[in-house]
Amino acid sequence: MAFPKTAKAVAATIAAAGIAVATAAYGATAAGAAPRGADTLIDTDLGALQGATDGAVRSWLGVPYAAPPEGDLRWESPQPAAAWEGVREATAFGPACSQGQGNIPGVPSEDEDCLYLNVYAPDSRRGDRPVMVWFHGGGNSFGAGSQYDPSQLVEEGTVVVTVNYRQGLFGSMAHPALDEGGAVTSGNWGLEDQQAAMRWVRENAEAFGGDAGNVTIFGESGGGYDVCAHLASPTSAGLFDKAIVQSALCGDYWAPSREEGQDRDIAVAETLCPDDEALDAVEACLRALEPAALNAVVVGLNEVQPVVGGPVMPVATADAIAAGDIADVPVLIGINREEEQLTTGGQEILSGERITEADYFQTLDAQFGADADAIAAEYPVGDFTNPAKALAAVLTDAHWAAPLSRTAAALAEHTDTFVYELAATDTPWFSSFDSPEWATDSYHMVDVAYLFEPDFFEARTAAQEAVADDMAEAWTTFARTGDPDGRGRWTEGECAARAFTNGGVRRTDLAEVHHLELWEDLGR
Numbered sequence: 001m002a003f004p005k006t007a008k009a010v011a012a013t014i015a016a017a018g019i020a021v022a023t024a025a026y027g028a029t030a031a032g033a034a035p036r037g038a039d040t041l042i043d044t045d046l047g048a049l050q051g052a053t054d055g056a057v058r059s060w061l062g063v064p065y066a067a068p069p070e071g072d073l074r075w076e077s078p079q080p081a082a083a084w085e086g087v088r089e090a091t092a093f094g095p096a097c098s099q100g101q102g103n104i105p106g107v108p109s110e111d112e113d114c115l116y117l118n119v120y121a122p123d124s125r126r127g128d129r130p131v132m133v134w135f136h137g138g139g140n141s142f143g144a145g146s147q148y149d150p151s152q153l154v155e156e157g158t159v160v161v162t163v164n165y166r167q168g169l170f171g172s173m174a175h176p177a178l179d180e181g182g183a184v185t186s187g188n189w190g191l192e193d194q195q196a197a198m199r200w201v202r203e204n205a206e207a208f209g210g211d212a213g214n215v216t217i218f219g220e221s222g223g224g225y226d227v228c229a230h231l232a233s234p235t236s237a238g239l240f241d242k243a244i245v246q247s248a249l250c251g252d253y254w255a256p257s258r259e260e261g262q263d264r265d266i267a268v269a270e271t272l273c274p275d276d277e278a279l280d281a282v283e284a285c286l287r288a289l290e291p292a293a294l295n296a297v298v299v300g301l302n303e304v305q306p307v308v309g310g311p312v313m314p315v316a317t318a319d320a321i322a323a324g325d326i327a328d329v330p331v332l333i334g335i336n337r338e339e340e341q342l343t344t345g346g347q348e349i350l351s352g353e354r355i356t357e358a359d360y361f362q363t364l365d366a367q368f369g370a371d372a373d374a375i376a377a378e379y380p381v382g383d384f385t386n387p388a389k390a391l392a393a394v395l396t397d398a399h400w401a402a403p404l405s406r407t408a409a410a411l412a413e414h415t416d417t418f419v420y421e422l423a424a425t426d427t428p429w430f431s432s433f434d435s436p437e438w439a440t441d442s443y444h445m446v447d448v449a450y451l452f453e454p455d456f457f458e459a460r461t462a463a464q465e466a467v468a469d470d471m472a473e474a475w476t477t478f479a480r481t482g483d484p485d486g487r488g489r490w491t492e493g494e495c496a497a498r499a500f501t502n503g504g505v506r507r508t509d510l511a512e513v514h515h516l517e518l519w520e521d522l523g524r
Contacts, residue, residue: 039125042207047084052091053123057154060119060208061146062094065200066193068113069166074287075178075189078115078196093118096144099167100295104430104445105456106142110291114164117197120150121159121208130479131210133201133240134162135223137247137445139303140190141168143222148452152468156476159210161201165193168298170291174261174307175269177283187261187307191229195312198230198239216242216479220448222303224248225255229306229313231327232320236312242482244475245333246447249400250317251407254305257316261307268297321407324414330482331411332475334420335404337499337513340395341443344388345436354437355388357381363391368398371522378518386438398524401514416482418490420474421508422447423499424467428458450500451475463502470505474498 040051040058051060066078073079094116096109122129132153136143145162153160165171171190178186198217205212217240219227227243228250230236248254256264269276272293273285298304308316320326344355360381364372375394384390404419411417422442428449429435440446449457450468460468478484485505490498499508511517 039123041087044204044207046081048087049090050087051119056123057151058121058123058208060090062092062116063090063119064094064115065117065163066115066196069115069170069189069193070112072287074112074170075173075186077185077189077192081115093144093146094164096146097164097167098170098291098295099142100292100299104142105136105138105144105147105454107144107147108295109144110295112170112291114144114166115193115196116145117161117163117200118145119159119161119208120154121210122154122157125209127206127209128211128214129157129159129209130476131159131161131201131205131212131215132475132479133198133215133217134160135165135194135217135219135226136162137219137221137223137448138167139222140171140226140305141222141298141301141303143167147454147456148448149454150452152453152472153451153476156472158476158479159205159208161197163194163197165197166190168304169265169268169294172261172304172306173265173268173286174256174258174309175265175282175286176262177269177279177286184258184310186310187258188229188310188312191226191233191306191312192235194226194230195233195236195239198236202239213241214479215240216244218244218246218475219248220246221248221445222305225250225305225317228317229255231329231331232315232317232325233312234314237327240327240329242330242479243327243332244478245331247335247339247400247444249403249407250333251321251410252403253316253318255308255313255316256305258307258309261309264301264304272297318410321410321414326411326414328415330416330418330478332418332420332478332484333404333408333411334422334497335396335400336442336444336447337421337423338389338392338396338441339400339444340392341389341436341440342445343395344392345438345440345443348388348436349434355386355391357387360387360391364394367395368524371524374518374522378515388436388438389441392443397514397516398519401510402516402519402524405510405514405516416491418478418484419497419510420484421497421499421510421513422450422467422471423501423506423508424450424464425502426461426463428460428464431456431458447471466504467500467502470500474500474505 064081095111096107097114101108145164150160174187224245225248276282276285381390408419425441427446474484477486
């Protein structure tokens with residue numbers, strides 16, 4: 001049985017196999033948010049907004065933060081949104097940015113008029129609340145801000161903003177035909193959208209009761225890697241005050257180099273515009289393409305990440321961190337303890353076959369070569385419920401835990417760094433397809449089920465609510481104070497990390513749990 005390298009690859013494969021994923025309805029109002037009143041009528045720098053409240057959370061949906069990036073503005077830096085006269089209704093989500101049906105949480109869309117954000121605030125006149133800005137996951141190719149209801153975080157006393165930003169090739173196309181003035185400028189449109197949203201937040205947070213001087217950016221998976229990029233980006237400097245990185249490893253070389261990105265997108269252009277060779281002709285052809293053509297290419301590529309090079313991400317985040325060229329802001333960073341159970345569980349669902357002990361050893365040989373025997377000795381199959389969990393443990397420790405340890409150590413050289421892992425068991429599974437035949441633990445993406453409870457996950461049980469409460473308290477305490485427990489104890493001790501478990505928040509030794517000594521000895 002062949003295995004994709006990462007959990008994200010399985011998420012894409014599941015979706016590509018035609019298994020439906022529940023998504024938010026775009027253009028719909030937020031669930032339960034109907035009443036209006038003076039507390040939901042506010043003024044922004046562009047005009048007045050009429051929001052809604054459900055009695056606990058006020059919301060303003062589909063708020064434009066930049067001009068529609070369509071027509072001549074496709075593959076251009078985000079431009080200012082137009083002001084409006086009178087009162088703008090802000091009770092319906094804006095469209096998801098153009099994308100095909102691919103990686104969970106994909107939302108098929110051909111809309112390029114999509115640069116909208118959603119603001120959620122406590123149902124109270126009190127101001128100066130910490131602001132949290134969410135960049136959703138989906139490999140920078142799939143998903144939308146409207147899929148994530150942050151009510152739990154808002155009820156802890158924060159203002160939360162969820163953001164749409166350009167996806168796939170619309171957000172990360174790196175082609176010489178799109179560079180301007182002989183300089184390298186293409187490849188980071190989605191990151192620039194996020195910067196425009198952060199500037200909007202700085203300008204308008206106070207109108208919603210937020211503290212414009214206390215802004216935390218946070219994201220998961222692809223969105224987490226974007227937070228890494230902003231930590232290292234000179235053009236993001238001063239736009240945020242704290243950062244939370246979920247299931248993303250800033251110290252790894254996650255974004256393609258300029259050469260790799262250009263090779264990828266030159267090949268795309270040659271496929272979609274085969275009759276054009278001159279750069280101006282290629283540009284004209286690309287700009288004239290229908291969104292569906294570009295979306296289809298992205299589904300085939302799986303994910304299209306931002307590209308290193310240019311003013312937004314001049315160097316790889318790993319190199320920026322090593323050099324200390326990062327924002328001096330507190331960072332909370334972590335992973336899920338069994339990230340790769342999405343790989344092994346998803347593979348069993350897709351294939352209809354159980355992973356065998358023979359599959360386990362075959363995969364170790366294929367991925368780790370001469371180190372396979374040492375790894376097998378460190379992770380005996382008999383120590384696990386089944387070979388699928390054994391393989392997930394190996395892949396998680398190699399691809400997630402060891403890089404997390406390196407990333408956290410590098411960050412801690414330059415800024416206050418707090419490390420966590422989600423270590424819950426009996427976790428929610430996806431709502432639209434069968435679960436593995438064994439109980440899942442803390443696999444890739446399940447952290448968003450605890451923080452947001454999106455529709456593409458099962459509803460949480462009472463036991464899972466306790467874990468969600470612990471995470472929400474830590475996330476919002478960090479946003480408020482720059483310390484996830486608010487008491488200065490998180491980083492004390494030799495094993496300075498915390499695990500969110502079914503039994504509460506516990507100190508954890510990542511080196512012991514994830515066999516980090518072995519991976520260091522192997523140079524991996």
